[in-house]
Amino acid sequence: MNWRELAAQLFGADHDIAENEAVLTGTARLDGQDIAIVGTTEHVAVGVETALAQAGFILDTIAAHPGRPILILVDTQGQRLRHRDEMLGINRYMAHLGKSIELARMSGHRVIGLVYDQALSGGFITSGLMADACHALPDASIRVMGLPAMARITKVSEDRLTELAQSNPVFAPGAENYLAMGGVASLWRGDLAACLREALGGEAGPARDLRSQLGAERGGRRLAANVAAAVASDDDTAPA
Template sequence: MDWNTLATALFGADHGISQEGDVLRGNVRFDGNPLTVIGTTNHAPIGVRLALEQARVVLDTVAQHPGRPILLLIDTQGQMLRRRDELLGINRAMAHLGMSIDFARRRGHRVLGLVYDQALSGGFITSGLIADACDALPEAEIRVMRIPAMARVTKISEDRLTELSRSNPVFAPGVENYVAMGGVRRLWTGDLAVALREALASASGEDVRAADGRTRGGRRLAAAVIQRVLDAA
């Protein structure tokens, strides 16, 4: 689904969200209440410029509109793989974006992520996965690392990883696997405005991803390991 069709389904034809290059932004009203929307389109690679632009909108919302909910519309191919961005400190820019989102959450803003098209690698980690909750459309594509890249990093053969991915969501791309692992809270089907209303109503600052992964069978040990660390602290 393209971003304009999605925005129209959520907020009506006069939604007020604009596109500037690969960046989406706007102040909309939902159920009579204001909502800040920030996101990307065109499978945008997140480099220094895009990371700082998004962080600026988040911080401006915190400063100018205390408590206003923030919706992140996610469509990214991951971090920008370009020497210029590496030299400019892409790691710091993306960390700044993630910290800005976390700061907004700590200041009482409900922050929701919605993967409406594609979410890959660092561009997803520093946005949707830091929100209070990250949801997705059923047709979205989500992965952090392709199997060939995973094979190079882990030194496990592609054939073995492909075999493991058939039974273990941790090794497999796909939106359903991220739901199973708890990274994606739920899929939005049917009336999208109803789905957004429910998402806003159930958003909280509590991180339940590990518990969801245990309940759904996608990450069976994470919650137990986290609890052991907390108990030992």
């Protein structure tokens, strides 16, 4: 689904979302409430300009519209892999984007992420995954690391990783697997405006991260919540 179709299903004609060099910004209205919209499209690789543009819009929203909910629309192939961006310090630009989202949350803004097309690696980690909760459309393509790259990093054969991915969501891409791991809070089907309305119903401001707990409940990450709890309590009996 492209962003225009998505916006029509979410808000009808009641929005002024615009695209500028694959960055989406604007304002929409749902049930009489203004919502700040920011995100990406065209499977863009997030570079220094892309990260800075999104962060700037979020900071402007915090300054000019205190408490206004923010919806982050995610469609990215990940971090831009160019020498220029690396030399300019893309890691700091992406950290700036992530910290801007955290500042919005701490300032009382409800922040919702929605993967509507593709979400890969660093471009996803510093946008949708920084939200209070990240949701996805069922057909969205989500992965932080592809199996070929994972094989190179872990030195485990791609065939073995493909085999593991059949039964373990940690090794497998896709919205359903990220739902099982708790990285995605829910899949939006049917009435998308109703899904957004429900997501916005949560409390604004800093919230407890429930992803490891959801992963345990859904069977996608069985140990993360227990290990985190044991570390937090200085318990040395955490499972190996």
